[in-house]
Amino acid sequence: MRYKQIVIVLILLLNPSCINIFSQKKAPSKKEVTLISNEAIKLMKEGIFEKSLVKSRLALTYAIALKDDNLIAATYNTIAANFDQLSEYDKAFFYYKKGLAHANKTNNDVLKNWINNNLGNIYCFDKKQYEKGIYYYKKSLQYSTKIHDSAQIVFTKLNITWAYFDIGRYNEGLPYLKYINKHHEKHRDESTIVALNMLNGMYYNYKNNPKKALFFFQNAIKLGNEGNEKSDLSYSHHEFSKFLLKNGDYENAYKNLALYNDLTIKLNNEEKLNKASVAGINLEIDEYKREIDKIGNDYKTKEYLLLQEQSRSRKIVIVIILTLLFFFFLFYIFSENSKLKQKNKIKDIESQVQQNIINASINGQELERKKIASFLHDNISALLSSAGLHLNAFTSKNPTNTEEIIKTKAILEEAHDQIRDLSHELMPTLLARFGLFYALEDLCEKNSNSVIQFNYSIVVPTKTRYNEDFEMKMYFIIMELLNNIIKHSRATQANLIIQENNKSLQIKIEDNGKGFDTDKFYILEGFGINQVKARINNLKGTIAIHSKIYSCTSVTIEVPITYQKKITTPVFPSQ
Secondary structure, eight states, X not given: OOXXXXXXXXXXXXXXXXXXXXXXXXXXXXXXXXXXXXXXXXHHHTTOHHHHHHHHHHHHHHHHHHTOHHHHHHHHHHHHHHHHHTTOHHHHXXXXXXXXXXXXXXXXXXXXXXXXXXXXXXXXXXXXXXXHHHXXXXXXXXXXXXXXXXXXXXXXXXXXXXXXXXXXXXXXXXXXXXXXXXXXXXXXXXXXXXXHHHHHXXXXXXXXXXXXXXXHHHHHHHHHHHSSOHXXXXXXXXXXXXXXXXXXXXXXXXXXXXXXXXXXXXXXHHHHHHHHHHHTSXXXXXXXXXXHHHHHHHHHHHHHHHHHHHHHHHHHHHHHHHHHHHHHHHHHHHHHHHHHHHHHHHHHXXXXXXXXXXXXXXXXXXXXXXXXXXXXXXXXXXXXXXHHHHHHHHHHHSOOOOHHHHHHHHHHHHHHHXXXXXXXXXXXXXXXXXXXXXXXXXXXXXXXXXXXXXEEEEOSOXXXXXXXXXXXXXXXXXXXXXXXXXXXXXXXXXXXXXXXETTEEEEEEEEOSOOOOTTOHHHHHHTTHHHHHHHXXXXXXXXXXXXXXXXXXXXXXXXXXXXXXXXXOOOOOOO
C-alpha cells in the first residue's frame, strides 16, 4: 500500500459549551474551526467521504476568513486526502499542492512532512514521475529528521526505498533499506511489515540470492494474509511471481500472478463502490464537487496559460541564446580561419624561403662543381700536360735520366691522372659530350662488380639530349641514389629503369636489399634522401619511396623535362 497518512491537527478536548457553536451569529473562532476540521478527518477515516468533504469545505471557508495559513493548509490536506482515497488523483494532487503552498508559510514542520510525503506518493505511484516523487520524499525526510520523529523517518525511508527499487536503482535504495531493517523493530508498524519483507525479497532477487529472496517473499505473503494490507499483499504476489519466473518456477509464478490480479480486481471494485457512494450524495455535495471541479479547471487553465507563457518566454530566450551562440560561433570560426590562413601564409612563405635557400644552395653547388671541373680540365690539367711535355723535351736532349727527373715525371703523370679523374667525377666527360643516357649506362657499368649488379633499362633513344643543366642535375640525383644502394642496402641486384612519358622523365630505381623505415627522419637525413627530395622539388618533380625493414626498396621519380633550346639560324634575304 502507498503510505498516505492524514495530518490530524491536534484537537483540544471537546467542551460542552461548544454544543451551540453553530447557532451563534458571530464568526467561529480558531478553536471552533479546528473542531470542524478534526470532525472532517474523523469522517474520512470512517470512509464517509461525502460528509467529510462537506465539513472540510465549511472549515476551509472559515479558515480563509481567519487568514490562518496553518488551518488552511491542514484543511486542504484533508480535502486532498479524501480525493486520494476516492482515487481522484488529479484533484488530490491539486489540493496537496495548495496545502503545501500555505504550509510553507508556517512553522508546522509536522504538516510539511506529511504533505511532502503524500505528494511523493502521487508522483511515484500515480503519475510514475519517480524523480519528482523521490524529491518530495527527501523533503519529507528533512522535516521528519528536523522534528526527531524516528517512526516517521523509518516510514519515509521505506517509501524512498520502494521508489528506487521500482525503477531498478537498487544500489541507491540499499542504504535506506539497511536503515529500515535496523530500526523497524523499534518503531514497529504493522502497516509496513508486509512491504518491508517484500522490499527485502526484491533486493535479494536483484542480488541473485534466491534463498533469501524466497524467505522474504513468503514471509511478506504470510503476513499480508494475516493482516489487512491487501494492497501490499497484491504487490508482494506480483514481485514474487517475477522472482519465480526468473528462477524457472513457471507454475507458481502463474499462480502468484493470478492472485495479484484477483486482489487488484477486488481493490478496484472497492474503489468503484466508494465512488458510487459519493455519486449518490445530496445536491449540496454535488454543488460542492462542481465547485471543486471548477476550481480545479480554473487552476489547470491558469497553469496551462502560465506554462504556455513560460514556454514562449523560454523559446524566445533559447532562440536569443542560440542566435548569440551562432554569431559567436561564426565569429570564432572566422577568427580561427583568419589565424589559420595567416599561419599557413607564414608557413608557405617560410617554406618558400627555405626552398629558395635549398635551391640556391643546390644550384650554387652544381655551378661550382661545373666551374671547378672546367678549371681543373682546362687549366690545371693543361698546365700539368705542358709541364710533362717540357720535361720530356728536356730529357730527350739530355739522355742521362737522374733519379730526380724520373720521380718528377712519375709525380706529374700521377697528378695529371688524379686531376683528370676528379674533373670527370665533378663533370663526367660522357655526360657533357654524349648526354645523360650514355653517362648513366657508364655509371651502372662502373658500379657493377662481383657483389652487386646494376641493370640498366631504357626505352628512350640513347642519343636523346636534354638541357645541359637538367641532364647534370638528373645525373647527380641518380648517382646519389645508386651510391646509397652500394653503401647501405646490402643488395645483390639493382635496376635502373628510365622512360619518357608526356614530356616527363620517369625513373624507377629498385633493389633487393634490407630496406629501411621511411618514417624515421634521421635515416632519411643520413641517406641524403632529404637533399635528393629538395633537388627534385627544385625541378618541379615528384619522388615516392617505398621500403620496409627486411624488404626491398623502390624509388620512383617523375620530373618535367627541360629540353635544349633550339638555335635558329638567321635567314638573310638574297641580294
